[in-house]
Amino acid sequence: MSTHAGLSITPNKQQALSLKNQLLLLSLPANKRIRVLKALGRHERALARKRIRQQTTVDGTPMAGRADGKKAKMLKRMGRTLEPFVKNANRLELKHKAALTGRIAALHQDGGVEQMSASRMARIHGTPDHNAPCSRSQAKALSAEGYKVRKSKGTGYRRATISEIVATLSQGQAGVILRAMRDKPSKTRWPIPVKARPFLGDTTPNVQRELVKIIDHINSKRG
Secondary structure (H helix, E strand, C coil), X not given: CCCCCEEEECCCCCCCCCHHHHHHHHHCCHXXXXXXXXXXXXXXXXXXXXXXXXXXXCCCCECCCCCCCCCCCCCCCCCCCEEEEEXXXXXXXXXXXXXXXXXXXXXXXXXXXXXXXXXXXXXXXXXXCCCCEXXXXXXXXXXXXXXXXXXXXXXXXXXXXXXXXXHHCEHHHHHHHHHHHHCCCCCCEEEEEECCCCCCCCXXXXXXXXXXXXXXXXXXXCC
C-alpha cells in the first residue's frame, strides 16, 4: 500500500483479499465494487482522523512532537480534506484534493526536508512588524546567546532577562542583534527537517477483514 500521496489499495490477494474474496469482489457489478471501495475509504479516513486526534501513528506509538517544543497538536487539518476516490472500479485512493495539501501530508507521512523561504514565511505568517515589541521567542533566543545589558550600578554588563529584552527591543532590532551574535547572514532560503508522522496506512489483515465486512453488508442488500 503506497502512502506517498495518500493511501492506495488495490484489493488483490497480495494486498487485501484472499483469492476467494477477490473473486467475490470481482463478481460484483461495477457500481457495487465502487460502493465497497468508497466504504473502505471512509473507514480508513475515520482511522486516520482518530490517529490525528489521539496524536498516534499507524503502529500506535506517539506522534513526533513539534520541533519548537510547543504542545499544540500536529496535522490538525490533514484529516479534514481526505477524500476516497475509486479508479476503474477496482482501486481505492484516499488522498487530498489539493496537490499542495497532499505534498505536505506526504512530507509528514514519510519524513523529509521542507524548503522554506522568506517570501513563503511572509505568506504563511504575514509580513513581520519590525517596529513591534520583540517577541518572547526572539528574547529567549537572545538570552540563550548571552545577550547582555549595562549594569544599573557600577560598570560592566550583566545578562539580560527575557522580560527586559521584550521591554527594550523591537522585533527588527532583536533580529539584527541575533544574526550578529550568531555571526550568520540573513537567509532567503533554508531547510527544515520534518520528522515522520505516519497517520495513513493499515495492515493487510485489517483491510481484508474490513473489506469482507463491507462486501457482506452490501451483498445482503438488494439493488
